[in-house]
Amino acid sequence: MTLDSKIPEGPIEKKWDNHRFNLKLVNPANKRKYHIIVVGTGLAGSSAAASLAELGYNITSLCYHESPRRAHSIAAQGGINAPKNYTNDGDSIYRLFYDTVKGGDYRAREANVYRLAQVSGSIIDQCVAQGVPFAREYGGLLDNRSFGGAQVSRTFYARGQTGQQLLLGAYSALCRQINAGTVKFYDRREMLDLVVVDGQARGIIARNLVDGTLEVYPADAVVLATGGYGNTFFLSTMAKASNATAAWRAYKRGAFFANPCFTQIHPTCIPVSGNYQSKLTLMSESLRNDGRIWVPKKKNDTRRAKDIPENERDYYLERLYPSFGNLVPRDVASRRAKEMCDNGYGVGSTGQAVYLDFANAIERNGKEWIKEKYGNLFDIYHEITAEDPYKTPMRIYPAVHYTMGGIWVDYNLMSTVPGLYVLGEANFSDHGANRLGASALMQGLADGYFIIPYTIGDYLASTTFKPVKTDDAAFKDAQADVQKKIEQLISIKGNRTVDDIHRQLGKITWDYVGMARNREGLKRALEEIPKLREEFWQDVKIVGSVESLNNELEKAGRVADFIELGELLAQDALHREESCGGHFREEYQTEEGEAKRDDNNFCNVSAWEFAGEGKKPNLHREQLTFEYVKPSQRSYK
Amino acid sequence: MNFILKAWRQKNGNDKGMFVAYSAHDISPDASFLEMLDVLNDELVKKGEEPIAFDHDCREGICGSCGLMINGRAHGPQRGIATCELRMRSFKDGSSIVVEPWRAAAFPVIKDLVVDRSSFDRIMEAGGFISVKTGGSPDANAIPIPKSISEEAMDAAACIGCGACVAACKNSSAMLFVGAKVSHLALLPQGRSERTERVEHMIAQMDEEGFGGCSNTYACEAECPKEISVVHIARLNREYLRAKLV
Ligand SMILES: Cc1cc2nc3c(=O)[nH]c(=O)nc-3n(C[C@H](O)[C@H](O)[C@H](O)COP(=O)(O)OP(=O)(O)OC[C@H]3O[C@@H](n4cnc5c(N)ncnc54)[C@H](O)[C@@H]3O)c2cc1C
Numbered sequence: 001m002t003l004d005s006k007i008p009e010g011p012i013e014k015k016w017d018n019h020r021f022n023l024k025l026v027n028p029a030n031k032r033k034y035h036i037i038v039v040g041t042g043l044a045g046s047s048a049a050a051s052l053a054e055l056g057y058n059i060t061s062l063c064y065h066e067s068p069r070r071a072h073s074i075a076a077q078g079g080i081n082a083p084k085n086y087t088n089d090g091d092s093i094y095r096l097f098y099d100t101v102k103g104g105d106y107r108a109r110e111a112n113v114y115r116l117a118q119v120s121g122s123i124i125d126q127c128v129a130q131g132v133p134f135a136r137e138y139g140g141l142l143d144n145r146s147f148g149g150a151q152v153s154r155t156f157y158a159r160g161q162t163g164q165q166l167l168l169g170a171y172s173a174l175c176r177q178i179n180a181g182t183v184k185f186y187d188r189r190e191m192l193d194l195v196v197v198d199g200q201a202r203g204i205i206a207r208n209l210v211d212g213t214l215e216v217y218p219a220d221a222v223v224l225a226t227g228g229y230g231n232t233f234f235l236s237t238m239a240k241a242s243n244a245t246a247a248w249r250a251y252k253r254g255a256f257f258a259n260p261c262f263t264q265i266h267p268t269c270i271p272v273s274g275n276y277q278s279k280l281t282l283m284s285e286s287l288r289n290d291g292r293i294w295v296p297k298k299k300n301d302t303r304r305a306k307d308i309p310e311n312e313r314d315y316y317l318e319r320l321y322p323s324f325g326n327l328v329p330r331d332v333a334s335r336r337a338k339e340m341c342d343n344g345y346g347v348g349s350t351g352q353a354v355y356l357d358f359a360n361a362i363e364r365n366g367k368e369w370i371k372e373k374y375g376n377l378f379d380i381y382h383e384i385t386a387e388d389p390y391k392t393p394m395r396i397y398p399a400v401h402y403t404m405g406g407i408w409v410d411y412n413l414m415s416t417v418p419g420l421y422v423l424g425e426a427n428f429s430d431h432g433a434n435r436l437g438a439s440a441l442m443q444g445l446a447d448g449y450f451i452i453p454y455t456i457g458d459y460l461a462s463t464t465f466k467p468v469k470t471d472d473a474a475f476k477d478a479q480a481d482v483q484k485k486i487e488q489l490i491s492i493k494g495n496r497t498v499d500d501i502h503r504q505l506g507k508i509t510w511d512y513v514g515m516a517r518n519r520e521g522l523k524r525a526l527e528e529i530p531k532l533r534e535e536f537w538q539d540v541k542i543v544g545s546v547e548s549l550n551n552e553l554e555k556a557g558r559v560a561d562f563i564e565l566g567e568l569l570a571q572d573a574l575h576r577e578e579s580c581g582g583h584f585r586e587e588y589q590t591e592e593g594e595a596k597r598d599d600n601n602f603c604n605v606s607a608w609e610f611a612g613e614g615k616k617p618n619l620h621r622e623q624l625t626f627e628y629v630k631p632s633q634r635s636y637k
Numbered sequence: 638m639n640f641i642l643k644a645w646r647q648k649n650g651n652d653k654g655m656f657v658a659y660s661a662h663d664i665s666p667d668a669s670f671l672e673m674l675d676v677l678n679d680e681l682v683k684k685g686e687e688p689i690a691f692d693h694d695c696r697e698g699i700c701g702s703c704g705l706m707i708n709g710r711a712h713g714p715q716r717g718i719a720t721c722e723l724r725m726r727s728f729k730d731g732s733s734i735v736v737e738p739w740r741a742a743a744f745p746v747i748k749d750l751v752v753d754r755s756s757f758d759r760i761m762e763a764g765g766f767i768s769v770k771t772g773g774s775p776d777a778n779a780i781p782i783p784k785s786i787s788e789e790a791m792d793a794a795a796c797i798g799c800g801a802c803v804a805a806c807k808n809s810s811a812m813l814f815v816g817a818k819v820s821h822l823a824l825l826p827q828g829r830s831e832r833t834e835r836v837e838h839m840i841a842q843m844d845e846e847g848f849g850g851c852s853n854t855y856a857c858e859a860e861c862p863k864e865i866s867v868v869h870i871a872r873l874n875r876e877y878l879r880a881k882l883v
């Protein structure tokens with residue numbers, strides 16, 4: 001099978017318009033007859049479900065949370081990009097496009113990224129119309145700030161709660177449709193399999209998490225908006241329940257998984273403090289606008305921050321990257337922090353942290369000003385560490401934060417399984433090997449509000465659907481598979497808890513497939529992960545019953561999938577013999593320690609096809625071409 | 638640190654439920670309340686006992702999933718934070734801690750500490766939105782909104798829908814939750830055209846779900862993790878009165 005990205009013809013600024021004109025339309029009277037399942041209610045899922053319902057389609061929406069509003073998107077802090085150029089600092093669609101392609105280290109499709117930049121302005125309009133209370137200036141107009149990797153101010157924000165406000169906006173649109181009866185919503189339902197009939201995605205199997213029953217949902221098309229797989233690493237900034245099961249089930253039913261090794265490590269998180277720790281907390285990157293990152297110039301310096309005089313501090317990002325300074329992209333900032341700590345300059349009791357200091361900004365603008373901008377982040381930090389960041393610098397360290405890889409989709413956001421669409425963080429599309437700050441919210445909402453509503457219609461209008469019933473063999477078989485797996489899990493009755501095994505997986509992946517990778521380590525990971533998988537299936541211990549709310553059982557199913565995905569991640573990282581963006585292979589770096597791409601051999605998307613249990617997956621490559629932004633060594637100096 | 642935990646155990650909605658005492662030991666003072674429960678649950682699983690079920694997800698005070706009654710206080714002894722943000726250093730070493738689910742007729746218990754808050758969603762569905770369709774919205778800067786107004790709207794919009802206000806109220810009133818949403822949307826020019834229907838529909842749904850009335854004791858404000866002000870209840874009352882008059 002050759003991967004067809006379906007990128008439309010024509011100059012880049014015309015592609016999306018031309019494409020929309022060429023897409024087939026569904027007659028308004030017929031829309032009601034089409035049934036679409038949208039799995040997930042984060043930014044991508046809520047916006048998609050609401051927008052498709054407004055068009056007249058018959059929508060089923062579900063999520064494993066108790067309410068759509070609990071989706072992980074709620075936790076996004078910093079902001080959302082749009083090239084409105086309200087600040088008159090030279091922003092444009094082209095510049096956002098350029099920045100995103102470059103920031104992604106030339107591993108994203110130009111056409112997708114351009115479209116993302118094009119529709120992003122409408123997202124802001126849409127959200128304001130819904131009542132999203134973005135930050136404003138005294139004149140009453142919207143305020144913008146700059147965010148990592150950009151030299152213009154194009155980031156819209158709502159205090160440190162941008163994701164919350166955007167999600168509540170999308171949730172309110174979804175509520176309106178639920179009220180209108182166009183969306184049927186099911187809470188506490190976890191999709192555990194995709195049902196494929198005659199090669200088309202025709203439904204899902206979901207478990208009712210309250211009473212354990214397996215439910216069958218048939219449809220004409222399935223949309224996955226189920227988020228990223230960062231929790232493969234156990235410790236990450238993702239919500240505890242975030243998982244890859246829906247995507248992984250889809251992979252096993254024929255959807256290719258693209259670039260799994262493109263994972264993002266966020267530079268500014270609260271460092272690990274003990275082994276009871278259940279997750280890592282992000283301190284928004286927006287803090288890098290006003291905070292300065294430094295370490296002591298002396299190795300193993302145990303003095304308190306305030307006792308280290310100015311001339312004995314190394315503001316290493318400002319020193320290494322004079323033009324971007326503290327605003328270099330995430331991958332660069334993370335790697336440099338690790339390097340500083342590995343070389344003995346780290347601070348705090350573990351030595352695994354660097355300072356993020358606000359003293360200058362407080363002196364310049366006053367405490368109130370800082371409080372208004374970052375008050376809730378400062379509170380969170382204080383709460384967790386018992387240290388007051390208004391008085392002493394924050395200690396930060398990189399943590400797993402986002403996954404650029406995901407299910408492969410074409411320009412229409414359709415996967416390699418016809419009728420299966422994938423949106424938001426769950427797909428691989430727009431961020432290449434590294435995502436810029438404030439662009440995941442943008443992408444999720446672009447996918448849901450402004451792309452899927454057009455592209456799915458073309459598929460529905462041009463496909464013939466044979467009627468399916470829930471007692472068709474494909475549904476019954478899928479349901480039986482799921483049932484079997486659950487029974488197998490619960491009957492192992494071993495000795496190790498699910499979390500215990502998950503932590504071990506996290507350690508393997510963080511050590512060998514984390515911030516810096518090398519051939520030897522990756523090979524180690526590829527030995528250890530299959531061993532862990534075996535151990536899991538022999539020794540995991542799950543108490544409680546199948547027929548009731550059972551968190552341990554839920555977690556076990558997810559961890560089983562993380563283990564397999566972790567293996568694919570390592571495999572992908574091993575095969576990509578270059579460094580690019582978040583994928584840093586120690587063997588491939590420039591003299592200055594920057595990522596060294598190999599455009600001759602790896603200017604491609606690597607999409608993996610499931611080949612059967614225990615078999616090596618097949619690799620398919622989609623070649624990337626750059627007509628507008630010519631690949632160059634990224635420079636933030 | 639060591640603690641005696643008296644936790645509410647209830648198999649399902651039909652079970653009567655009871656308190657069971659557990660001891661949690663070697664807990665780091667820096668651990669969060671939920672991490673303390675994780676440690677305890679890990680031990681329970683190892684012993685073959687069912688772990689204590691509780692809702693949680695973001696663990697940073699924003700998703701609104703967690704919500705425990707701790708020693709009779711919604712989200713525990715500290716003001717302005719959710720249960721997941723509470724650290725064990727706020728408790729005395731060796732003390733006993735009583736943990737219960739939210740108690741309210743409109744939040745039936747599903748299991749142990751997990752309750753069903755879908756009544757909140759139904760209130761939102763009844764009118765907690767501005768009726769705009771995707772596409773065709775005017776430029777975001779078309780309507781300037783004074784900063785003071787938009788900040789006040791943001792104060793209200795910060796509600797995480799946790800239900801602590803209901804749990805803290807002796808009448809199980811949802812007025813703070815509903816007030817926050819009505820206030821957020823009524824303050825903004827975009828929300829004005831539907832203000833009458835919105836408040837009527839949301840209040841009607843609130844009553845139908847079995848939430849009680851407000852008797853101005855303000856326990857809700859004191860326990861709200863986002864410190865949503867009762868000013869928004871006052872605005873809700875005005876909006877409701879206005880709707881009845883027009
Ligand atoms: C702490 C933090 C801060 C961030 N800050 C920013 C920021 O400032 N700007 C920015 O642009 N990005 C930010 N991001 C990234 C961004 O928040 C996410 O990438 C984005 O919100 C993902 O949205 P989504 O809709 O794709 O998925 P999610 O919001 O993760 O939603 C997934 C949904 O799918 C459901 N689901 C998943 N699996 C199943 C299943 N098997 N069955 C049923 N339902 C399922 C879940 O219930 C949920 O509703 C941040 C991320 C983190 C972790």
Ligand code: SF4
Pocket residue numbers: 795796797798799800801802803813814817857860861862863864865
């Ligand atoms: S008003 Fe406060 S206590 Fe009530 S649901 Fe909202 S955040 Fe929770």
Ligand code: FES
Pocket residue numbers: 692693694695696697698699700701702703704719720721722
């Ligand atoms: S777990 Fe999200 S608010 Fe506590």
